[in-house]
Amino acid sequence: MARDNINDILVFLAVARERSFTRAAARLGMTQSALSHIVRSLENRLGVRLLQRTTRSVSPTEAGERLIQNVAPRLEEIEAEIAAVSDLGGKPAGTIRITAIDHVIDRVLWPRIAPLLPQYPDLHVEFSADYRIVDIAAERFDIGVRHGDQVDKDMIAVRLTPDVNMRIVGAPQYFAHRPLPASLPELLKHNCINLRLASSGGLYAWELRHEGQDIEARVRGQLTFSDAEHILAAALSGNGLGFLPDELVGPHIAAGRLLSAMADWCPTWPGLYAYYPSRRNSSRALALVIDAIRYTES
Template sequence: MARDNINDILVFLAVARERSFTRAAAKMGMTQSALSHIIRSLESRMGVRLLTRTTRSVSPTEAGERLLLNVAPRLEEIEAEIAAISDLGDKPAGTVRITAIDHTVDTVLWPRIAPLLHEYPDLHVEFSSDYRLVDIAAERYDIGVRHGDQVDKDMIAVRLTEDMPMMIVGSPAYFATRAKPTSLQELLRHNCIALRFSGSGGVYAWELLDQGRPIEARVRGQTLFTSIYPMCDAALAGCGLAFLSETMVGEHVRAGRLVSVMPDWCPTFPGLHAYYPSRRNTSRALALVVDAIRLKT
């Protein structure tokens, strides 16, 4: 196959995975028009349509789906072998792509990885802050971060943090004119600060405990965010109640800036784990990053 065909197939795979020319162009650092031209040229040479385009979406045709399912894994094997050969050099090199929420990147991953970058100048790390439960294999991430009970059993999991107590908090100013909730019914009448998942558009239901029994509280309020940082800021500003981890709000509670309520209703979530696919040849770059971010006992 001509080398140009391989490059063009890589472009097709990016568009097919993203289901969007816009997102694929941003990821590849190219213009949408350039991507469209490459796809049309590839389709012309192959004599078959690979993508179905509408004004609102892009999806693979039957031929495109076959290319995606059968050719993509082979190209990934080639990339893995090239990375393995590069690992035979004196210095670990390559890019490790990680997906995690912003708070985890800031407080767990970055402090542990930053020293590694000074030591290994040919090592590159790409962080993607995302609240979705990302399929790291499909989206070509090397590492994902989730709570321990959310990691698929076919993944290798490495603990990053201790288990994480959750808290329902509000500011003293908020409670100056409102009674503190003591039951689910009372909680649902409060102005609650909610989290919307940017990928699915769904709103997170608070995972609480009713006398030890897991329940979901579909709270409502005046504010919706797609990140937990502004949720904490909104709670500090007296805009409502927030359901956040002790690692994020515990210091504010101890300082009196926030008040914890309904502690018996708040669960302790399993600690954060880094997870990655089981591979026969794990690159030295990936192994270095995993070792740097694991919880040291």
């Protein structure tokens, strides 16, 4: 195959994965018109349409899906081998793309990765804050972060945190004229702050546990956010109750800025893990980042 075809296939894969010429152009640092021209040229050479285009979306055709399923993994293997060979000649280099929830990036990943950057100027790290459960292979991330029970068995998993305690919290001013809830019926009468799920668009049901029984509490309230940081801010300002991990609210509880309720209803979740595909050869840059973010008991 001509080298131009390989380069053009890489462009096609970027557009297909992003389902958008606009997003793919931003990611590749090219113009939309250039990407469109490359994909059309590739389609003309192959004699088959690879993308179905509408005014609102872009999706792969059957031929396009075949390229994605059968050609993309081989190109990724080649890229991994080239990166491994390149690593033999010098310091760790390359871009490591990581997807995680915003507060995990702020409080877990960034403090551990930041000291690496001055030591390794050729190392680049791209963070993507996302509440979706991301298919890191399909979206070309190097590392994803999930709770331990959400990691696929075919992935390599590295612990980042101890197990996570959840808390139902509210500010003292919120409870100034309201009693702390002690049961599910009492909780459902409170002004609770909801989380809108990015994956389904629905509201997250608080996952409680009482006397060995798992309970999904569909709470109601005036506020709904799509991220934990804003839920925390609203709870601190006295605008309702939040259901949040102890890593976020623990310091505020200790300082008296938040009060904790229904501790015997709040579960402990498996800790956070970094996960990545099992590859025959991982780059030194990936290994360096994994070692930096790995949980070590103090």
